[in-house]
Amino acid sequence: MSCKLNVLLVDDSRTVLAQLERILNEIDDVSIVRMARNGASAIRMATESRPDLVLMDIVMPGLDGLSALRTIKSMYPEMEVAMVSSVIGDAQKVEEAFRLGACQVLGKPFDAEIFDALIANTCVVLDQRAADEGGQR
Numbered sequence: 001m002s003c004k005l006n007v008l009l010v011d012d013s014r015t016v017l018a019q020l021e022r023i024l025n026e027i028d029d030v031s032i033v034r035m036a037r038n039g040a041s042a043i044r045m046a047t048e049s050r051p052d053l054v055l056m057d058i059v060m061p062g063l064d065g066l067s068a069l070r071t072i073k074s075m076y077p078e079m080e081v082a083m084v085s086s087v088i089g090d091a092q093k094v095e096e097a098f099r100l101g102a103c104q105v106l107g108k109p110f111d112a113e114i115f116d117a118l119i120a121n122t123c124v125v126l127d128q129r130a131a132d133e134g135g136q137r
Contacts, residue, residue: 003029003123003126003127004029004030004031005029005030005031005051005052005053005119005122005123005126006031006033006049006050006051006052006053007024007030007031007032007033007051007052007053007054007055008032008033008034008035008036008042008045008046008049008051008053008054008055008056009021009024009032009034009035009036009055009056010035010036010037010038010039010041010042010054010055010056010057010060010065010068011037011056011057011060011084012037012038012057012060012061013057014037016057016084016108017035017037019110020055020084020110021035023110023112023115024115024119026112027115027116027119030119033049033051034048034049034051037060038060038061038062038063039056039060039062039063039064039065039067039068039071040062040063040068042054042056042065042068042072043063043068043071043072043075046072046075046076046079047075050076050079051079052079052080052122052126053079053080053081053082053118053119053122054072054079054080054081054082055082055084055106056068056069056081056082056083056084057083057084057085058083058084058085058087058093058097058105059085059086059087059093065083065085065097066083066093066096066097066100069081069083069097069100069101069102070100073100073101077101078129080103080122080125080126081101081102081103082102082103082104082105082106082118082122083097083102083104083105083106084105084106084107084108084110085105085106085107085108086107086108103121103122103125104118104121106118
């Protein structure tokens with residue numbers, strides 16, 4: 001991969017966060033900058049660390065992932081946000097995630113190869129955006 005990505009992980013489950021961390025640590029040029037356990041913390045950490053990619057659960061107690069996605073994309077439309085969820089079969093939630101600006105919705109349990117593709121696609125999008133703006137990331 002030709003780019004370095006800073007990633008924010010968001011899930012209310014410590015087990016899922018650990019699983020995501022393990023998978024992403026196997027991918028070169030990916031750095032996990034922060035981990036949050038709810039939507040409110042995700043918004044705060046996205047503001048503080050400005051990650052290239054947010055991987056966020058849809059269903060969380062308190063402020064859920066869709067509400068956090070709406071806020072993050074309104075504040076930082078250029079920030080890439082992929083949603084992860086065990087409710088992948090809930091077409092309404094998946095459609096809402098895409099409508100709010102999610103770049104992808106990944107189902108649980110995870111297939112590690114999907115993350116390789118997500119990271120590669122995110123790099124392409126960010127590199128293209130930088131080229132369109134006449135600069136580098």
